[in-house]
Amino acid sequence: MGLRPQVPSLSTAVAAGQLTGGWSGHGRPVHATLRTLLDRRGGLATRRDVLRVAPPWTLQSACRAGRLVRVLPQVYVDATLVRDTPTELPILARIDPELARRAALAYGGGRAALSRLTALDVWGLRRQPPGEPMHLDLPVGSGLSGRPHLVVRRRPGFTTEPPHAVIRRGVPVTRLDRTLVDCWPLLPTVDRAGVLIRAVNDRLTTPQRLVAALGEVPRLIARPALRALVDRLAAGCRSPLEIWGHDHVFTGPGMPAFTRQARVRVGGRTIYLDMFAEAERVDIELDGATSHGDPTEREIDLRRDALLATKGILVVRFSHRRLLADPAQVRQETLAILASRRLGPMIT
Template structure:
C-alpha cells in the first residue's frame, strides 16, 4: 500500500473535508507539532491545482506568522493590523525565572501582551485563576497583559482596535 507523509495527506484531503472543518484540522496538527506551516506549504506546492488552494495558503500564512487559533487568525485579519499597530511578535517566548510563557501577541517596545480569550476560555474559576497568576508573573518583569474576550473582539472590533492603539501609545517610551 502506498504511504504518504502527513503534510501531503492534509493537502490532498483539504478539498474533501467540509469547508467549516478544514482550518480546525490544520490548526490542530500544527499546534500539536505533528507538522509545520512550512512543510505544509511545501506539500501544497506539489499540488498546483488544488480546490480551495487560496484558502489553504492563507491559513498557512497566518499559522507561519504565529496565529494559533481561529480567533487569533480573525484578530490578525480584522483588528491588529494596519495604521497604528506594531508588528506584533506572535507566540513570543518569554522566560520569567524558571518558567517559559508564550504570549499571543507581544508588542516588545511597549511591553504589552495582547491575549485573545476564546469563546470557551475561562468558563471556570480555576482557569481564570491560572490566567491571573500568569498575568501577575508577567507584571513582575514589566509586561502589561491586556485580554480581549471572543465576544468583544467579534462584536466591537473598532473599539478593540482603538483601545489597543491607546494602550500602546501610552506605554511607548518617552524620548
Template structure:
C-alpha cells in the first residue's frame, strides 16, 4: 500500500474516509489499496485496514462493518453519517457504558427525517422528526455523537429481550447518570413504546427508592400491604466518620431490612464487612435484619410474617439520641 495512505490509515486508528484520503493521494491509490487487499470498504466512502476484520465472521456472509471490533464499527458508522446522524439504541447504550458491546451487533443510527441517510447492511437508520443533532437531543461520548441518555434507554427498551430491558435503566439511576423523574418525563414523550406499562411501573419503583431487581421484588411481593410501615429506602446514616445506606428503614421501630443478593452469599470477606456494619448501626439503636435472595423469592410469606413480628417487638423502643444522623439519599 502507498506509504502516505498507510500513514493516514494508521493515524486514523485503522480507518479512513474517501474524502480525507483524496486530500493527500489520488483516487487510484485508494482503489489500488482495496484491490490489493490492504483496505476494505465497510460502508460507502469508509475504508478500514483489512487486518482489522474478523476473518471467522466473514464465512457466514456478515457485512464487512459487522466484522469489526465494536469500537471501530461505531467509528465507521459515525464517519459514514458525516454529522447527519448519531449513534442510538443499543449502539448508544454501549457508548453510555450500560451494555457490553458485542461484535457483529447491528449498528443503530438516529437521524432527522430529511437527513438523507438510509440503512445499509449491518446498519439500521431510524428517522426521527424534530431530532436536533446537538444538545439536548445528541451529545458526545468518547468522541462520538450519541443520542441523550434518556432517549437511548427508551429506544433500547423494545430492542432488548424482555428479560434484559430493566437492567440498563436500573444501572443508569444507580450510577446517577439520570433520575427516575427525567426518565418519566422522556417516557411521556413516547406514547407508543412497546410494553410501556412495564416501563412505567419500573420507573415508579425507581422513584420510590428501589435500586435493584431484588428490592423491586421485595416491594411488589413482601414489604407492602397490611401492617407494613412506610419504609424509607436508601436512607443515609452517618455514625461517627462512616456513612452507610439502609435498604429499607422503619424509622419508628428503628429497624433496617437489608436484602442480600446472590453475589454476597457465601463470601466470607463480605460477611465480615456486613457484621461490622451491623454492629456499628447497633450502637445507635438500629437493628439490622438480613434476608437472602433465596428466602425473599421462595419464602415470601414467611419473610413477611417474620418482618411483622420483628417490627411489633420493636415498637416503643426508645431512640438513643442524635448519635446516628439520618438523611434521605
C-alpha cells in the first residue's frame, strides 16, 4: 500500500505565492469554518462535508462570489486551484491531476475506484497526458454518470476492495492485471506491448494473472493480439526483441525447447539466461539496439560470459541489427552451433 500524497495547505500555498486570488479582502468574507475545512482537505470538499459544519448559505455565497468552483455534482474546489487557461477545457482538466482524481473519487461517494488509463498512471506504468479523460469504475446501480473529462464505467458487483480494487498511493484503483487488460484497446498500438512487458519485468504482475484477467473480458477489442503477447510472456520472453526472435527465428524444425530466463548459480552469483538450450549447454543472448554502446557494459558482459564458461555454458550473442536484418542467417548459425555441441569437440 502506498503512502497518501501530501497536499500543501491553502494557507501555505498562499504564503508561498503559489495561488492567486484569496478568501478575503474582496466582497463578503467566506465563513471561517468553511475555509478551515478546505484547508484541512487540500482545497476540496463535498456538499455533505460543508453542510456538516456550516449552513447552506455559506456554500451558496462562496460559489456566487467565485471563491468556490463546482468541478463535479456535489464536489467543490477552491477557485484559486483552478488554472486560468485554457478556459475552454473542462474544469477537471484545469486543476492538478491528483486533485482531479480526489474529486472524481469524492463524486463516487466511496463506491468508486480509479480505473483503466487513470489507474495505469497511478500504478506508475504510463503517465496520462494533459487532456486525456480520467476513468472511474462504479457498481451497477450507483446512479452516477460520466461528466466532461470523466469516463464512468459501471460493473456488476464492483467494490473498492479485493479482488476488484486495491489501495495504491493512497487511493483505490482497479487491480493491475485487470487494469492492463482494460487498457489494451485504449492505448496507442505502439505502446501496448511495452506497458505489459514492463509490468511483468518489474514483477508487478504475472502472465498467469493476465490470462485470468483476460478471461473476465471475453469481448475485448484486439483480444487475439493481447493473448499472443501474454503467451510469449508466459514462455519467458521479456522484451520486444525476444518476442520477435521467438516468432521468427528460434522456434520451428531443429530448434530445441529453449528455457527462457533460466536461473544459473555460478561464482556466488545468480545469472539469468535469455534462452538456454540445456542439453547443448548453449545460452543465446539477444542484445538490444543500444547494447554495448558503453565499454563498461561490454566489459560486464565479457566477465559474465567467462563465468558461464566455467560451467561449460557457451554464450552466443546476436545483435539487434543482425537479428532483424538477417533472421535466416541467424537461424542457420544457431542450428549449426547447437549441432556442433551435440557432436562434442572436434579434434584436428
